Amino acid sequence: MKKKYDNLITYGIVILAFIIFQVLAATGNLSSHMRGLLVPMTYYAVIAVALNLCVGILGELSIGHCGFMCIGAFTSAFFSKVTQNVLPTAPRFILAFVVGIAFAALFGFLIGIPVLRLKGDYLAIVTLAFGEIIKTVINAFYIGIDKHGLHFSLKNAMELGMEPDGEVIVNGAMGITGTPHDANFTISIVVLLLALFVVQNLVNSRDGRAIMAIRDNAIAAEATGINITKYKMLAFVISAAIAGAAGVLYSHNITSLTASSQYFGFNASIMILVYVVLGGIGNIRGSVIAACILYVLPELLRGLNTYRMLIYSIILIVMMIVNWSPKVIDWRKKTFGRFTVRKGAKA
Amino acid sequence: MKRFKKVLSTFMATAMVASMIVGCADATEGSAPAEGSASGEATFKIGAIGPLTGGAAAYGNAVCNAAELAVEEINAAGGINGFKVEYSKEDDELNAEKSVNAYNTLKDWGMQVLVGSTTSACSIAVSEYTKADNMFQLTPSGSAVDCVKYDNAFRVCFSDPNQGIASAQYISDKKLATKVGIIYDSSDVYSNGIYQKFVEESEGKNFEIVSAEAFTQDNNTDFSVQLQKAKDAGADLVFLPIYYKDASLILTQANTMGYSPIFFGVDGLDGLLTVDNFDTSLAEGVMLLTPFAADATDDLTVNFVTKYKEKYGEVPNQFAADAYDAVYIIKEAIEKAGVTPDMSVSEIGDKLKAAMVEIEASGLTSSKMTWDASGEPNKEPKAVVIKDGAYVSAQ
Numbered sequence: 001m002k003k004k005y006d007n008l009i010t011y012g013i014v015i016l017a018f019i020i021f022q023v024l025a026a027t028g029n030l031s032s033h034m035r036g037l038l039v040p041m042t043y044y045a046v047i048a049v050a051l052n053l054c055v056g057i058l059g060e061l062s063i064g065h066c067g068f069m070c071i072g073a074f075t076s077a078f079f080s081k082v083t084q085n086v087l088p089t090a091p092r093f094i095l096a097f098v099v100g101i102a103f104a105a106l107f108g109f110l111i112g113i114p115v116l117r118l119k120g121d122y123l124a125i126v127t128l129a130f131g132e133i134i135k136t137v138i139n140a141f142y143i144g145i146d147k148h149g150l151h152f153s154l155k156n157a158m159e160l161g162m163e164p165d166g167e168v169i170v171n172g173a174m175g176i177t178g179t180p181h182d183a184n185f186t187i188s189i190v191v192l193l194l195a196l197f198v199v200q201n202l203v204n205s206r207d208g209r210a211i212m213a214i215r216d217n218a219i220a221a222e223a224t225g226i227n228i229t230k231y232k233m234l235a236f237v238i239s240a241a242i243a244g245a246a247g248v249l250y251s252h253n254i255t256s257l258t259a260s261s262q263y264f265g266f267n268a269s270i271m272i273l274v275y276v277v278l279g280g281i282g283n284i285r286g287s288v289i290a291a292c293i294l295y296v297l298p299e300l301l302r303g304l305n306t307y308r309m310l311i312y313s314i315i316l317i318v319m320m321i322v323n324w325s326p327k328v329i330d331w332r333k334k335t336f337g338r339f340t341v342r343k344g345a346k347a
Numbered sequence: 348m349k350r351f352k353k354v355l356s357t358f359m360a361t362a363m364v365a366s367m368i369v370g371c372a373d374a375t376e377g378s379a380p381a382e383g384s385a386s387g388e389a390t391f392k393i394g395a396i397g398p399l400t401g402g403a404a405a406y407g408n409a410v411c412n413a414a415e416l417a418v419e420e421i422n423a424a425g426g427i428n429g430f431k432v433e434y435s436k437e438d439d440e441l442n443a444e445k446s447v448n449a450y451n452t453l454k455d456w457g458m459q460v461l462v463g464s465t466t467s468a469c470s471i472a473v474s475e476y477t478k479a480d481n482m483f484q485l486t487p488s489g490s491a492v493d494c495v496k497y498d499n500a501f502r503v504c505f506s507d508p509n510q511g512i513a514s515a516q517y518i519s520d521k522k523l524a525t526k527v528g529i530i531y532d533s534s535d536v537y538s539n540g541i542y543q544k545f546v547e548e549s550e551g552k553n554f555e556i557v558s559a560e561a562f563t564q565d566n567n568t569d570f571s572v573q574l575q576k577a578k579d580a581g582a583d584l585v586f587l588p589i590y591y592k593d594a595s596l597i598l599t600q601a602n603t604m605g606y607s608p609i610f611f612g613v614d615g616l617d618g619l620l621t622v623d624n625f626d627t628s629l630a631e632g633v634m635l636l637t638p639f640a641a642d643a644t645d646d647l648t649v650n651f652v653t654k655y656k657e658k659y660g661e662v663p664n665q666f667a668a669d670a671y672d673a674v675y676i677i678k679e680a681i682e683k684a685g686v687t688p689d690m691s692v693s694e695i696g697d698k699l700k701a702a703m704v705e706i707e708a709s710g711l712t713s714s715k716m717t718w719d720a721s722g723e724p725n726k727e728p729k730a731v732v733i734k735d736g737a738y739v740s741a742q
Contacts, residue, residue, distance in 0.1 A: 031451075031455045032451040032454045032455055033448065033451040033452045033454070033455050034451075035451070036447055036448055036450075036451035036476075037448060037451075040444055040448075136563075136565075139533075139534055139563075140533070156539075156542070156543060156546075157543050158543060158546055158547060171539075172533065172539055173533060173534050173535060173536055173539050174491065174536045174539060174540065175468075177471055177491075177493045178493065178496070181475060250444075253444075254443050254444050254447065254472050255471060255472055255475045256443050256468045256469075256471035256472045256493070258443075258468050258536065260468075260534075262440070262441060262442050263442070263443075263444075299448055299452075302437065302438070302449075302452055306399065306400065306438075308438075309400050
């Protein structure tokens with residue numbers, strides 16, 4: 001019952017934020033800078049939720065999660081490009097989600113087979129390697145389409161041998177350009193709510209308890225008859241699928257999509273990990289809030305010009321210490337504790 | 348206790364949202380007086396976007412500094428049509444997503460014309476938004492084809508394909524070689540684009556491509572394999588559509604191998620002579636197509652280079668030259684179209700679009716530039732050859 005109430009608060013925060021921003025936008029009080037940040041903010045929150053499922057609930061450190069986002073982004077953008085003139089926007093975008101999520105889940109499954117045999121640091125390093133492989137392989141793809149169908153090459157665009165009217169869709173390192181700009185804030189929020197719904201319900205389900213039992217003590221869990229491989233795989237695939245959904249939003253928000261390291265490399269993956277760690281490992285709502293704050297922060301610091309990345313880093317360190325240093329937590333309890341108890345007693 | 352925690356977290360979240368809204372309100376307020384002042388003393392507002400931090404900061408800073416310099420010069424000379432110009436720059440960290448954020452920030456500031464983005468992928472992403480706002484966009488150095496896909500976007504530099512085509516034509520016209528080897532960076536958009544068009548254009552020319560070897564940014568330290576292949580295939584010219592850092596290594600390694608073909612590059616090779624610890628005598632005889640050479644002796648270049656050095660303490664590169672030209676091109680287009688700062692962004696966009704195809708600009712990168720509606724510049728490619736550690740125009 002308590003858990004349910006807790007979950008409702010998370011949905012409530014998201015919906016409240018959505019309503020506030022919609023009202024602000026409708027009344028013209030939202031700057032275009034802020035309006036442009038809404039969609040990216042939401043999809044980073046989505047992938048933070050996905051990674052928290054993997055790191056916090058399953059307890060396996062993945063530092064290649066942007067690889068799944070990359071797969072979701074490329075497969076869905078490819079689908080949207082191909083069907084741009086065939087399907088109307090709404091069904092096309094829904095199908096793009098299906099395609100992006102399905103492929104990300106498929107790769108989550110394939111990668112999960114070798115990866116989930118490992119533990120801890122080893123697993124982290126292997127996921128990192130897979131993230132890099134995904135990025136590098138996509139960079140080598142050349143796919144074009146003409147009236148004879150799809151052409152495929154790993155060498156260069158000339159090797160495709162297309163008719164003159166053909167169109168190169170995936171152009172190696174140049175990626176996919178001109179994906180229709182379908183994503184908007186409303187859809188992003190719906191995706192975030194769905195991701196939250198899936199993860200929070202999973203956590204409170206029988207499967208979720210099994211997954212957390214594996215995290216806490218794999219041997220004990222196995223002894224009680226829990227199929228470790230199955231549950232690990234379940235969590236990992238769901239996590240990859242949600243990351244794929246974030247990728248779909250990404251590729252339909254920014255029209256030039258390249259699989260380069262600043263978007264999908266391990267640096268980007270670690271940035272997502274920072275969101276998760278700051279928000280609290282295993283705390284889904286925390287990830288959402290931390291992702292939003294940390295994405296918006298460097299943007300709000302634009303006024304500081306060249307110092308902003310420095311200041312951002314310092315703020316990050318301070319936030320980590322204030323949130324998670326045991327000494328600071330003690331101090332916070334001492335200082336604000338009395339207030340809490342009194343209020344708590346009343347309630 | 349537990350319950351209070353929930354109340355507290357809800358409160359905190361609300362506080363967070365509220366603080367963000369305050370942030371937004373500030374932003375809108377910030378732009379309001381700017382618009383107010385426009386009616387008092389009207390100014391044109393030109394914004395620039397580029398990577399000012401991170402690995403590509405050299406390019407973004409060059410663009411933003413040179414644009415700033417041009418704006419200062421214009422203001423000192425009385426502005427455009429008597430109106431002063433205001434200038435602002437934003438960082439995009441070489442990230443398309445951040446570039447859009449930078450664009451939106453500049454829009455809140457009241458930008459009317461955009462010089463940017465500096466790099467191709469960012470420029471493409473931003474053009475989607477300038478198109479929606481019908482804002483006039485002139486990218487100094489976004490060279491990918493799609494940068495000027497929309498009618499409101501123009502560019503100063505050559506597009507990647509045009510550089511590839513121009514190189515193939517130049518090699519063929521001057522009969523520089525019969526067998527050509529290529530070493531390119533397959534992980535780089537710029538390099539790939541030039542390479543693809545070069546190969547297409549080479550078909551039926553008087554030379555033959557005997558080797559085409561790729562490297563990526565993850566293995567750009569040892570080029571002996573690529574060089575050996577070119578050497579074994581008997582290439583007497585090696586085409587390098589890459590940036591100068593990698594090229595300096597290639598030249599050094601070719602020298603140790605005792606392989607000395609003609610090396611032919613494009614504008615990315617500009618900067619070769621400034622690489623640290625690079626023996627510039629190895630660059631002797633390297634040919635490159637570049638729009639700008641900092642040691643040219645015409646008045647315009649000398650003036651620009653001295654002023655730039657004085658202000659920013661370094662020798663400007665071609666990115667800086669493109670951006671400097673971009674601001675003057677905008678000035679010329681504004682004068683031609685008779686635009687005034689009180690017009691809306693979209694009106695200015697329409698007028699400048701029309702004026703762009705009519706003007707004939709001259710600047711650092713070419714003495715005569717014209718544009719057609721596609722947004723591509725028409726100008727002569729300039730080839731230089733490195734002789735005694737300096738650029739000399741190639742004959």
